[in-house]
Amino acid sequence: MRWLELLPDSSAARCRAFFTNHADFSDLTPTQYEAAYSWLGENGLLLDLHDRTAVSERVFRAALASSGAAWLPDADILVRGPEELPDDALRAAEALGIPESDAYEQVSAVWGKVDTEARALIGNAGESALVRLIAEATDARVEHIAAHSDGFGYDIAVHARRHPLHIEAKSTVRRGRVTFYLSRHEYETMRRDPAWQLVFVQLTRDLAITATASVSAEWISLQVPQDKGSFGRWEACRLDVPPNALVPGIPRLAPLLRPGTAGPLLPDTRNG
Numbered sequence: 001m002r003w004l005e006l007l008p009d010s011s012a013a014r015c016r017a018f019f020t021n022h023a024d025f026s027d028l029t030p031t032q033y034e035a036a037y038s039w040l041g042e043n044g045l046l047l048d049l050h051d052r053t054a055v056s057e058r059v060f061r062a063a064l065a066s067s068g069a070a071w072l073p074d075a076d077i078l079v080r081g082p083e084e085l086p087d088d089a090l091r092a093a094e095a096l097g098i099p100e101s102d103a104y105e106q107v108s109a110v111w112g113k114v115d116t117e118a119r120a121l122i123g124n125a126g127e128s129a130l131v132r133l134i135a136e137a138t139d140a141r142v143e144h145i146a147a148h149s150d151g152f153g154y155d156i157a158v159h160a161r162r163h164p165l166h167i168e169a170k171s172t173v174r175r176g177r178v179t180f181y182l183s184r185h186e187y188e189t190m191r192r193d194p195a196w197q198l199v200f201v202q203l204t205r206d207l208a209i210t211a212t213a214s215v216s217a218e219w220i221s222l223q224v225p226q227d228k229g230s231f232g233r234w235e236a237c238r239l240d241v242p243p244n245a246l247v248p249g250i251p252r253l254a255p256l257l258r259p260g261t262a263g264p265l266l267p268d269t270r271n272g
Helices: 002-011 012-021 032-044 055-066 072-078 087-096 100-137 185-192 217-223 253-258
Strands: 141-144 156-159 163-171 181-185 196-203 208-217 236-240 246-248
Touching: 002 012, 002 032, 002 055, 012 032, 012 217, 055 087, 055 100, 072 100, 072 246, 087 100, 100 141, 100 163, 100 196, 100 208, 100 253, 163 181, 181 185, 181 208, 185 217, 196 217, 217 236
Parallel strands: 163 196
Antiparallel strands: 141 156, 156 163, 181 236, 196 208, 208 246
């Protein structure tokens, strides 16, 4: 915080002189100040020294995002209010003079950014891996639709005359939690397209497929919100899928699979 408060009006060298020689800054050592300066640079906080966001908030957000805290990816479930903030976040907020209510808002903001970036990376990896897997296991032409357009309402097209399939893939590296976001466009596509199928893709931390599972359109239809007025319309929703709503593999691919090539596409029927 001291670096960010002084740097907009002073050079780094002048700040170092203050920190070294002024009694108000003597509670920290020069080595600690240098470590803090390096941390600020690594986390991008030196790029815009005239950012009008409060210094405490900038430091708190960067500390959260770079912390690697095990609870952060699931903060939407684990931290539902200021009273549920983890001890490490509370200690950081207290050190920075941030009230608990503001700290909770910052945690929510950081989680949203981290979750969005992670979902994009993992989603792209899962789609690409699934395209390769289906192409290797069938003779059908497999097209990664989402690689060039997000307007179709699905990610992968399996072109087969008698058994076409339009796959909306949802990927994760998490274990024990099957959660995904469904857009209104994806939902409307599901309703009118009989070839549409939602497929859950389980990835390793190295982004390799270990399993797939299908979720029926009937189950999804029962879970989505309902528009209750003429002037309101839901555009996206989060669905938490219980184990009994997951069908292992992608059964609708069965007629297209070459013998002995199913792998995680049909684990129950082809791999024993």
